[in-house]
Amino acid sequence: MSAKKQSDKNLEKILNIRVSAELAEALEETKWSLRKSVSEVVREAVELYLDNNLHGEVKLRVDEILHKEAK
Numbered sequence: 001m002s003a004k005k006q007s008d009k010n011l012e013k014i015l016n017i018r019v020s021a022e023l024a025e026a027l028e029e030t031k032w033s034l035r036k037s038v039s040e041v042v043r044e045a046v047e048l049y050l051d052n053n054l055h056g057e058v059k060l061r062v063d064e065i066l067h068k069e070a071k
Contacts, residue, residue, distance in 0.1 A: 017042075 019027070027038045034041060050062055 027041055030041055031038050036044075047066065050066075051059075054062055
C-alpha cells in the first residue's frame with residue numbers, strides 16, 4: 001500500500017468549510033508550490049494555528065488528541 005493510501009486510512013472525519021474565492025485561489029496556487037493537496041495544506045495550517053494560539057490546559061488536551069491520533 002502506498003504511503004498516501006496508508007495515511008488516508010487514518011483520516012476518519014470529513015469537514016466541509018467555506019472560504020473566500022481569494023483564499024481558495026491562494027490554496028490552489030500553494031498546493032502546486034508545496035506539491036501537496038489542498039487538504040494537506042489546510043490540515044497542516046490548522047495544526048500550526050492551534051499549536052501557536054492555544055494555551056494552558058486546552059493546548060495540552062489538543063496536543064494529546066493530535067499525538068494519540070498520529071500513532
